[in-house]
Amino acid sequence: MPYFEDMKVGDIREFGAYTFTAENIIRFAKKYDPQPFHLSEEGGENSLFGGLCASGWHTGAACMRMIVDFNKQQIQEAIARGEKPIASGPSPGFKNLKWLKPVYAGDTITYTSELVELRESATRPQWGIMFAKIYGVNQKGERVYEFDSSAFMPRKPK
Amino acid sequence: MPYFEDMKVGDIREFGAYTFTAENIIRFAKKYDPQPFHLSEEGGENSLFGGLCASGWHTGAACMRMIVDFNKQQIQEAIARGEKPIASGPSPGFKNLKWLKPVYAGDTITYTSELVELRESATRPQWGIMFAKIYGVNQKGERVYEFDSSAFMPRKPK
Numbered sequence: 001m002p003y004f005e006d007m008k009v010g011d012i013r014e015f016g017a018y019t020f021t022a023e024n025i026i027r028f029a030k031k032y033d034p035q036p037f038h039l040s041e042e043g044g045e046n047s048l049f050g051g052l053c054a055s056g057w058h059t060g061a062a063c064m065r066m067i068v069d070f071n072k073q074q075i076q077e078a079i080a081r082g083e084k085p086i087a088s089g090p091s092p093g094f095k096n097l098k099w100l101k102p103v104y105a106g107d108t109i110t111y112t113s114e115l116v117e118l119r120e121s122a123t124r125p126q127w128g129i130m131f132a133k134i135y136g137v138n139q140k141g142e143r144v145y146e147f148d149s150s151a152f153m154p155r156k157p158k
Numbered sequence: 159m160p161y162f163e164d165m166k167v168g169d170i171r172e173f174g175a176y177t178f179t180a181e182n183i184i185r186f187a188k189k190y191d192p193q194p195f196h197l198s199e200e201g202g203e204n205s206l207f208g209g210l211c212a213s214g215w216h217t218g219a220a221c222m223r224m225i226v227d228f229n230k231q232q233i234q235e236a237i238a239r240g241e242k243p244i245a246s247g248p249s250p251g252f253k254n255l256k257w258l259k260p261v262y263a264g265d266t267i268t269y270t271s272e273l274v275e276l277r278e279s280a281t282r283p284q285w286g287i288m289f290a291k292i293y294g295v296n297q298k299g300e301r302v303y304e305f306d307s308s309a310f311m312p313r314k315p316k
Contacts, residue, residue, distance in 0.1 A: 032219035034226055048248070056249065057222050061190035061215040068192055090206070091214065091257070098251035 001074055001086045004118065004128030004153040011115040015066040020054045022105040028058040041105070053102040059109065059145050060097070063136060066111045089127070089152035094134075097147040101138070109136040109144060116148075127152040159232055159244045162276065162286030162311040169273040173224040178212045180263040186216040199263070211260040217267065217303050218255070221294060224269045247285070247310035252292075255305040259296070267294040267302060274306075285310040 022041065029038035033055035036043030044052035075085040103109060117131040130153045136145035180199065187196035191213035194201030202210035233243040261267060275289040288311045294303035 028219075032223045034223070055219075055222065056251075057215065057219040061186075061213075061219065064213065064215050065190045065192070093214075093254070093256035095254055096251070097253075097255060099249065 001071065001088060001153070003086060003156045004130070005156045007115060007118055007130060007153065009115055009118060013070070013113045015063070015070040015111040015113065017108050017110040018062040018066055019108045020058070020062070020103055020105060022052055025052060025054045025058065025105055028061070029055050032057055044104075049102045049104075051102075052105045054104075054107075056099040056145075059099065059103050059136065060147075062109065063111045063134065063145065067113075067134075086154055088130075088154075091149070091151060094150070095148040099145060101142055101144040103136075103138070103144050107138045107144075109138055111136045111145075113149070121152070124152070126155055128155055129153070159229065159246060159311070161244060161314045162288070163314045165273060165276055165286075165288060165311065167273055167276060171228070171271045173221075173228040173269045173271065175266050175268040176220040176224055177266045178216070178220070178261055178263060180210055183210060183212045183216065183263055186219070187213050190215055202262075207260045207262075209260075210263045212262075212265075214257040214303075217257065217261050217294065218305075220267065221269045221292065221303065225271075225292075244312055246288075246312075249307070249309060252308070253306040257303060259300055259302040261294075261296070261302050265296045265302075267296055269294045269303075271307070279310070282310070284313055286313055287311070 026039055029035070037047035037049050037053055038055050041052045044050065075087070078085040111134065113132045113134050115130060115132050119129045119131070121127045121129055130151050132149045134147055134149050135143055137143050184197055187193070195205035195207050195211055196213050199210045202208065233245070236243040269292065271290045271292050273288060273290050277287045277289070279285045279287055288309050290307045292305055292307050293301055295301050
């Protein structure tokens with residue numbers, strides 16, 4: 001990850017893509033969201049979704065996995081370049097999570113971050129705050145998922 | 159679930175309690191959030207959390223499970239009373255999710271809903287909108303998790 005000073009509004013980071021299968025949708029749902037439209041094709045067909053679709057929490061957890069994998073790769077690349085890797089602070093939460101469309105078995109969702117605002121921290125001069133829209137788009141180009149994230153990012157040592 | 163007309167601001171529903179174990183924390187994290195403090199006790203001790211703690215998405219997914227189980231029980235009880243069960247519509251998302259404190263291995267989180275506002279739907283007269291604060295409290299009485307939920311609730315047939 002870059003330092004706060006090297007970021008700019010509009011920066012796009014594509015984290016990666018996750019394919020939802022009947023198997024991983026049902027496995028997640030059995031543990032965490034056992035509603036009929038998440039548990040079988042038949043249950044999905046008999047619901048207003050019209051087919052087996054993923055728990056919204058599965059959509060969110062898969063996004064987290066893509067972010068973690070992306071960050072690990074960034075850290076490895078920084079180490080390979082002989083740089084000290086830069087990590088953001090832990091997340092305190094987020095705002096405005098929206099499940100915009102169903103995610104069906106067979107869909108591949110690409111998760112992306114768009115930087116929307118940078119703010120200096122009044123109380124912690126060694127940190128800046130990055131606001132980003134995180135979203136997921138399916139293979140048809142439809143946005144299915146989004147939320148507003150904020151994270152503390154380290155500032156360049158002076 | 160009651161009809162919209164039978165709800166009132168301040169209504170509390172306790173969904174249930176979920177115990178986070180080293181085993182279920184690590185199992186979730188391996189799939190969806192493989193960061194060191196979610197993957198082993200040692201990784202947690204060497205982090206700012208000071209111990210193995212659950213992915214925030216695990217805290218959220220466990221809350222969903224408690225809500226689904228609670229709703230199923232409500233439906234069964236309604237059927238047992240000879241009533242037609244009432245179900246809310248699917249969730250379009252939520253606002254202001256906060257991970258307020260870490261959830262450690264061994265913690266039991268009780269998830270609860272408090273009704274904060276009721277609003278008639280201008281466009282859909284057969285539905286009302288219920289706004290609730292959903293939160294999770296650990297065995298020490300500390301609130302660790304919360305978000306603002308909204309759901310469409312059916313109105314009483316006239």
